[in-house]
């Protein structure tokens with residue numbers, strides 16, 4: 001089989017996906033019109049041509065701006081529904097999605113607006129084609145520890161709908177240990193844990209996510225190659241890394257896809273997975289990410305199969321559910 005067919009036909013899980021990062025320019029413009037919001041773009045092409053990023057922060061500025069068009073429950077429903085339809089198309093049979101409550105609560109839109117919108121779409125997709133999905137509540141690390149605690153408090157009535165907590169936004173200068181107490185409280189509430197680390201930040205931040213936040217996965221983690229002891233540790237623990245190839249190129253973590261280190265990580269025995277991160281901003285959904293690897297790196301059919309299998313191994317599915325896909 002050609003590798004493109006293999007990529008399409010393999011059942012896959014997606015583990016690093018920001019639902020706010022799936023907001024397509026078409027929906028952004030139509031919601032701006034619906035709510036009479038002024039955006040610094042006149043056309044869809046204007047939006048797309050603004051997506052030329054130098055680093056993580058230059059992306060985040062446009063990501064928070066884009067999210068400002070999400071106002072009512074139907075907007076959040078539509079955002080989630082469109083993404084889950086894409087999962088069906090890409091054979092993404094299970095997804096663990098991050099959402100950023102503070103992106104919305106900071107502008108006066110509460111859990112009672114976005115949670116029912118998200119969960120209505122998730123239940124509908126589950127009913128219509130058996131789509132499996134769960135939510136990861138991600139704290140914005142550029143905001144204070146107090147703000148994260150307030151967010152956890154506001155989430156209390158919705159905890160049955162939330163599987164895990166995460167940590168995203170501006171990494172440099174906001175190390176994992178800033179949120180050690182929030183993650184400890186989250187753990188005591190029965191929440192699982194992930195954190196972005198080693199995307200722009202150093203390998204030390206990966207150690208800190210492991211030791212101070214007690215995470216089950218590292219989001220990104222590509223800078224682990226800078227610390228051989230860390231590489232050995234990640235391999236021996238089979239600690240998953242949720243790698244996002246197109247994201248890393250758009251945010252200049254690597255110059256070109258041919259320079260990406262994903263095969264180095266795989267060859268070192270790490271539990272590597274492929275993910276889309278913020279597909280509408282980075283130019284592709286999950287299968288686009290696999291195709292970009294196949295087009296630029298000497299990746300084998302066997303390695304593509306391993307990456308897809310790893311996505312289930314690294315997931316929060318229980319052993320019976322994992323066995324179904326492995």
Ligand code: HPA
Pocket residue numbers: 018021056063168169170171196199247277278
């Ligand atoms: N890194 C950090 N914060 C984010 C990202 C990311 O890739 N996407 C959305 N928020």
Ligand code: ZN
Pocket residue numbers: 016017018168196219277
């Ligand atoms: Zn991310």
